[in-house]
Amino acid sequence: MRGSDTAAVAVSVTDAFDHHAASYDRLVGANPGYHRHLRISARRLGLPSGGSGLRVLDLGCGTGASTAALARVLPRAEIIGVDASAGMLAAARAKRWPARVRFVHARAEELSAADIDGPADAVLAAYLLRNCPEPDTALAAMRALLRPGGRIVLHEYSVADSAAARAVWSLVCWSIIIPLGRAVTGRADLYRYLWRSVLDFDGAAALRARLRAAGLDSVRTAPMPGWQHGIVHTFTGRVPDAAAAPRGGA
Numbered sequence: 001m002r003g004s005d006t007a008a009v010a011v012s013v014t015d016a017f018d019h020h021a022a023s024y025d026r027l028v029g030a031n032p033g034y035h036r037h038l039r040i041s042a043r044r045l046g047l048p049s050g051g052s053g054l055r056v057l058d059l060g061c062g063t064g065a066s067t068a069a070l071a072r073v074l075p076r077a078e079i080i081g082v083d084a085s086a087g088m089l090a091a092a093r094a095k096r097w098p099a100r101v102r103f104v105h106a107r108a109e110e111l112s113a114a115d116i117d118g119p120a121d122a123v124l125a126a127y128l129l130r131n132c133p134e135p136d137t138a139l140a141a142m143r144a145l146l147r148p149g150g151r152i153v154l155h156e157y158s159v160a161d162s163a164a165a166r167a168v169w170s171l172v173c174w175s176i177i178i179p180l181g182r183a184v185t186g187r188a189d190l191y192r193y194l195w196r197s198v199l200d201f202d203g204a205a206a207l208r209a210r211l212r213a214a215g216l217d218s219v220r221t222a223p224m225p226g227w228q229h230g231i232v233h234t235f236t237g238r239v240p241d242a243a244a245a246p247r248g249g250a
Contacts, residue, residue: 021087038069041155051077060128064092126155160203
């Protein structure tokens with residue numbers, strides 16, 4: 001994809017999230033297990049209990065659902081939510097947070113360690129990579145934000161490897177998600193995009209290959225329970241200990 005095309009896609013998706021920010025929490029709250037599944041992926045970061053002294057990034061934090069999952073699982077970690085959508089970020093900031101939680105308005109691909117006061121110990125990216133016009137660029141940026149030994153968790157849809165998962169996903173989208181989105185917001189564009197983007201995204205094997213190509217090791221996939229089994233997964237990876245010296249900050 002050419003640079004101008006990539007930028008146009010990124011702006012279009014961001015604008016759609018801006019428009020739907022006010023109703024987003026109501027819609028995801030109707031998804032059984034949505035918040036519990038985010039907490040499962042937060043725990044799969046495998047960080048020390050409580051997260052004391054650690055800096056954890058929530059990339060693509062949206063309205064803060066994944067930030068809340070991290071705050072609950074890691075009650076003593078510094079947590080930084082990052083999102084490109086000003087509307088979604090405003091909804092997140094309007095909620096009550098402990099002092100150790102803060103937010104940054106930026107695209108994940110453009111974030112640097114200097115923007116967050118130094119390298120991070122871990123990254124959680126929930127439903128983000130599929131929305132990035134250049135997933136490999138986004139993964140490289142995530143890796144660059146981490147200390148050696150840092151961990152990445154992608155909480156993401158992936159149905160390409162399973163005909164059954166694709167069929168269930170399409171059925172749920174056209175019978176529940178898209179009609180509900182239209183009823184609540186008056187528009188269904190974001191939810192039709194959600195349906196198609198999931199079908200077009202990597203299968204689990206291809207996404208693991210992306211993580212390895214980005215220089216991560218200990219790459220694994222773990223499933224979610226409930227109706228999203230085989231549809232939503234946790235993908236984990238780790239920056240090798242000798243990858244690079246930490247870049248500034250504590």
